Amino acid sequence: MYFFDPHIHMAARTTDDFETMAKAGCVVVGEPAFWMGYDRSGVDSFRDYFRQLTEWEPQRAANHGIRHYCWMGINAKEAENVEFAREVIALLPEFLTRPSVLGIGEIGLHKNTPNEVTTLLELIELGMKTDEQLLFHTPHLEDKYLGTRMILDILRADSRIDRTRVCVDHCEEHTIRPVLDEGYWAGITLYPTSKATPQRAADMVEIYGAERILVNSSADWGPSDPMAVPALMFEMRRRGHAESLIQQLVYDNPLKFFSQSRNFQFTPPE
Amino acid sequence: MPIAPAASDVFDREFLGVRARLIDIAATLDRIDRAGGLPDDNPRLDQIRRSARLLATDAPDRAAQIQMLFSLPYRDDWQKAR
Incomplete structure (x- = not known):
């Protein structure tokens, strides 16, 4: 079965990972701009990173038959310095028109500070001006519930938001229900320690169904697994779920979500 | 969902894994105690104890x-605080 990994940070992964994923059936990856493990020293570091995501990574993926799409943004962890964030936001319009860019992301909150909220509001404002899809990062661990609720409050207060074009990512057991109830796509990230295991993700699918759920590895420079989506597929099969349900989760859903981006051009494999 | 397995089947499949994880948690708490233990009012230890009670x-x-409990x-x- 073919699958998408709709949220993975290939810039932090090796070419061997592309090969392994391709052999397992991966046909599309979505790479949000994120924190590379260190704070960047200036806006030009972001410019180079955005070039990497829009020029180099698509080529590296294509060498393995994988289509690479990306999201542009400044992550919440580097959003605390509002003036610096504004310099990065000013860079975004020239990249949002590039052919492999799906929208603005991953943006959101990290420690749920007022400055993070200020930067987030300015990123949403840009997204509304240029009619972008939005991908939201929700915070880690003890900050997740509060941050997720704050993001939902912010989105609810903006009548311009088309909820069908928004994914609120890194949902877990205590945050997935409000995200789905309010009409957004809910991302479930499969991480070995924080976030969800394949088993817990399968539990959430059994409880809430597969509608508007995106599953991803979010594999990056830390402990993570670029084969996490196939691990979930295996867990679903082990439990006896239908292939059609698994395909909905790992292929049909991300295809539907990505297809709402003006830049998404994808011919399914024969 | 098309699948409705018997609870006993789920339990049988998961039992050894649950057992192993519980023993791992117990061994971790023992290790902390051997290292001198934590004060009873440690908030994170309290979170773990309340979690254990929820499991029951x-x-x-x-x-x-x-x-x-961990949130x-x-x-x-x-927004008024902004």
Whole structure:
């Protein structure tokens, strides 16, 4: 079965990972701009990173038959310095028109500070001006519930938001229900320690169904697994779920979500 | 969902894994004690103890409830603090 990994940070992964994923059936990856493990020293570091995501990574993926799409943004962890964030936001319009860019992301909150909220509001404002899809990062661990609720409050207060074009990512057991109830796509990230295991993700699918759920590895420079989506597929099969349900989760859903981006051009494999 | 396995089948499949994880938690707490232990009012130890108590209940959403034990509280007037 073919699958998408709709949220993975290939810039932090090796070419061997592309090969392994391709052999397992991966046909599309979505790479949000994120924190590379260190704070960047200036806006030009972001410019180079955005070039990497829009020029180099698509080529590296294509060498393995994988289509690479990306999201542009400044992550919440580097959003605390509002003036610096504004310099990065000013860079975004020239990249949002590039052919492999799906929208603005991953943006959101990290420690749920007022400055993070200020930067987030300015990123949403840009997204509304240029009619972008939005991908939201929700915070880690003890900050997740509060941050997720704050993001939902912010989105609810903006009548311009088309909820069908928004994914609120890194949902877990205590945050997935409000995200789905309010009409957004809910991302479930499969991480070995924080976030969800394949088993817990399968539990959430059994409880809430597969509608508007995106599953991803979010594999990056830390402990993570670029084969996490196939691990979930295996867990679903082990439990006896239908292939059609698994395909909905790992292929049909991300295809539907990505297809709402003006830049998404994808011919399914024969 | 098309699948409705018997609870006993799920239990049989998961039993050894649950057993192993519980022993691992117990061994970790023993290790902390051997290292001198923590004060009873340690807030994170309290979170773990409350989680363990939740495990012993029949609540249908124990995973979500344990997540909430480890979460900062949300107030719907947070924007006033900005």
